[in-house]
Amino acid sequence: MPRLIVLYPTPSDAQDFEKMFREEHQPLVRAQLSGARKMTASAVAPLGDQSAPYHWMTELHFDTMDELNRAIASDGGLRTGAHARQISSGGPPLMFVVDDDAAGDAQPAA
Secondary structure (H helix, E strand, O other): OEEEEEEEEOOOOOHHHHHHHHHHHHHHHHOEEEEEEEEEEEEEOOOOOOOOEEEEEEEEEOOOOOHHHHHHHHHHHHHHHHHHHHHOOOOOEEEEEEEEEHHOOOOOOO
């Protein structure tokens, strides 16, 4: 299953970012990205004594890679991406695609 992953760097004001994310960005994603079947948003926590370079992670799940590509290339997808960059006060968000189906017979590490 293909997913669009968006990692937001630590913002200059976490409360302001989270308010804009919840009140502006999530509704925009739901309204503008057709084909997304599920959206998850998670706070990023540091591992052990390491600091976390990212504050927030969003995953958008799609049934096919074609649906994902159509959604992000659409006018709504472009507006949503621009808004993600606008609210990311800690620097530009990192956006990438993962596809479980492309892993084939890959086995998880033991």
